[in-house]
Amino acid sequence: MAEHHTQKKTPAQKTFDLLSALLTDNPVYKSIFRTGYPSTLLKRMAVMRSSFYMHLFPTKVGEHGLKLRYSWCMGGITFFLFLLLSLTGILLMFYYVPEEHRAFHDMKDLRFMVPFGVVLRNMHRWAAHGMVLAVMLHMMRVFYTGSYKAPRQFNWVVGVLLLLFTLLLSFTGYLLPWDQLGFWAVTVGTNMASATPLLGYEGPFHELLGVQIDNDIRFAIIGGTRIGPNALVRAYVWHCVGIPLVATLLMVFHFWRIRKDGFSGPL
Amino acid sequence: MEQELRPDKSGYMLMNKPGYPRVSSWPHLIWLIFLMMLFITIVLWAVSFLAYAPLEEMAEWAKTPNPAKAPWYFIGLQELLVYFDPWIAGVMLPNQILIGLILIPYVDITPSEQGHYRWSNRRFAVAYFTFGIAFWATLIFVGQLLRGPSWQIYWPIIDYDISGHTWTREGVPLKQGGLKLASMSTGTGMALIIGFFTIGMILPFMVTKLFPKSNVVKALDKYLKELGYIKYFVVQSHVLMMGATVMKIILRLGFNIKYIIETPWFKI
Numbered sequence: 001m002a003e004h005h006t007q008k009k010t011p012a013q014k015t016f017d018l019l020s021a022l023l024t025d026n027p028v029y030k031s032i033f034r035t036g037y038p039s040t041l042l043k044r045m046a047v048m049r050s051s052f053y054m055h056l057f058p059t060k061v062g063e064h065g066l067k068l069r070y071s072w073c074m075g076g077i078t079f080f081l082f083l084l085l086s087l088t089g090i091l092l093m094f095y096y097v098p099e100e101h102r103a104f105h106d107m108k109d110l111r112f113m114v115p116f117g118v119v120l121r122n123m124h125r126w127a128a129h130g131m132v133l134a135v136m137l138h139m140m141r142v143f144y145t146g147s148y149k150a151p152r153q154f155n156w157v158v159g160v161l162l163l164l165f166t167l168l169l170s171f172t173g174y175l176l177p178w179d180q181l182g183f184w185a186v187t188v189g190t191n192m193a194s195a196t197p198l199l200g201y202e203g204p205f206h207e208l209l210g211v212q213i214d215n216d217i218r219f220a221i222i223g224g225t226r227i228g229p230n231a232l233v234r235a236y237v238w239h240c241v242g243i244p245l246v247a248t249l250l251m252v253f254h255f256w257r258i259r260k261d262g263f264s265g266p267l
Numbered sequence: 268m269e270q271e272l273r274p275d276k277s278g279y280m281l282m283n284k285p286g287y288p289r290v291s292s293w294p295h296l297i298w299l300i301f302l303m304m305l306f307i308t309i310v311l312w313a314v315s316f317l318a319y320a321p322l323e324e325m326a327e328w329a330k331t332p333n334p335a336k337a338p339w340y341f342i343g344l345q346e347l348l349v350y351f352d353p354w355i356a357g358v359m360l361p362n363q364i365l366i367g368l369i370l371i372p373y374v375d376i377t378p379s380e381q382g383h384y385r386w387s388n389r390r391f392a393v394a395y396f397t398f399g400i401a402f403w404a405t406l407i408f409v410g411q412l413l414r415g416p417s418w419q420i421y422w423p424i425i426d427y428d429i430s431g432h433t434w435t436r437e438g439v440p441l442k443q444g445g446l447k448l449a450s451m452s453t454g455t456g457m458a459l460i461i462g463f464f465t466i467g468m469i470l471p472f473m474v475t476k477l478f479p480k481s482n483v484v485k486a487l488d489k490y491l492k493e494l495g496y497i498k499y500f501v502v503q504s505h506v507l508m509m510g511a512t513v514m515k516i517i518l519r520l521g522f523n524i525k526y527i528i529e530t531p532w533f534k535i
Contacts, residue, residue: 125320146381153372183326184335192357204533
């Protein structure tokens with residue numbers, strides 16, 4: 001935009017230039033952003049390299065990969081929803097205690113007492129469903145464009161793990177409101193684990209290891225023989241600390257590998 | 268445009284070569300990301316102001332809802348419980364799906380076909396993946412919208428209001444599942460499973476021997492030779508496992524077969 005100025009400037013443009021120069025051409029701005037305002041190609045390259053956040057991205061991108069109908073932005077949307085979920089999740093943690101007799105009433109308080117609490121919870125809920133959907137669509141996009149092929153094979157593997165962790169994040173969050181919906185959904189889901197061959201008390205060959213209802217894999221997951229206070233605390237800790245930590249590490253790796261291997265389009 | 272972007276003979280990535288059309292990330296990419304974040308935030312806000320997150324009564328161990336459904340992304344597995352015991356539907360199949368997804372890049376033999384939606388050189392891969400996704404989506408659709416009390420089929424709008432909680436109209440009793448299910452004899456079941464996987468494994472090779480002149484078969488023959496035996500085994504065993512899952516559903520729905528193999532330790 002600002003590279004070639006052959007035409008005469010209107011007064012409005014002149015005022016804009018003056019104001020933006022006042023804002024960006026001073027020691028304070030430069031101390032924060034290192035380079036001046038990226039008005040020339042050289043500065044635009046510099047800003048991508050010298051800014052902490054921008055250096056996630058390449059200095060130049062192929063026109064092909066920029067097209068919306070190529071990537072649908074699905075990977076970016078997934079990550080952005082993860083950030084929104086972290087933000088709303090932290091705020092929700094101020095008002096929520098994972099205790100059997102309190103959790104459900106904290107939900108009611110969020111709805112009726114906390115200012116904008118209902119919007120906060122709604123945002124967290126719908127963003128979670130959106131993230132599951134977006135990560136699935138992202139996987140489909142990567143498959144249909146063949147972007148998992150060399151040299152990106154291992155990044156696809158990490159992506160599949162991230163899909164799994166997204167599902168687990170959503171699943172552990174499902175129990176936290178401690179209402180009938182989440183309670184029974186998680187009961188149904190975790191009951192599946194008891195059917196694991198060898199390790200579940202209802203699975204084939206469980207007798208061989210002496211596995212019973214109070215020492216099988218389901219017992220380890222939910223901390224009891226049925227969903228109770230222990231399961232609630234475990235779901236909470238996995239949901240708010242454990243899985244986000246692992247998922248973040250995998251995401252950092254996922255993004256780093258995209259930069260190293262290059263964007264997919266086109267070969 | 269698409270023609271120009273095809274890979275050269277060395278398979279070298281064209282985007283790393285000089286002359287490939289590229290633009291500076293600032294502002295083109297950053298602008299796109301900013302607009303996308305703005306768009307998602309606005310949509311999420313709008314939805315959150317209009318639609319409440321569901322919250323039912325307080326959890327109670329003594330009050331089991333009928334049906335108790337898993338979250339929508341796991342309901343495909345719950346739907347499979349109609350056709351399989353939990354150790355298959357809830358443990359083996361999801362694990363195999365994950366393993367299969369992870370293996371995709373390592374058994375794909377068309378490395379140059381990337382960076383565009385062009386499927387002419389990877390028809391089988393695209394067809395197989397699409398079938399899997401459609402299968403998964405169908406299971407979710409049936410489990411989420413068509414299953415009511417006792418996991419019987421209930422039609423949305425006809426039997427229940429989509430937004431409501433009651434499953435029948437006034438005076439209409441809940442549906443009963445009085446279906447009589449039979450199991451195959453152990454011999455028949457074993458023969459069926461071993462036969463299915465053995466024939467499935469050698470069928471593509473038999474086809475190439477029987478109809479060597481057809482163009483489709485020539486393409487298949489070329490594909491099999493490029494694939495090699497190890498990759499072929501990995502791919503075909505996953506194809507057959509998905510096929511067997513579909514076959515079991517057909518046997519259960521069409522012929523009321525509950526188990527193909529019954530042993531004291533496990534049932535399939």
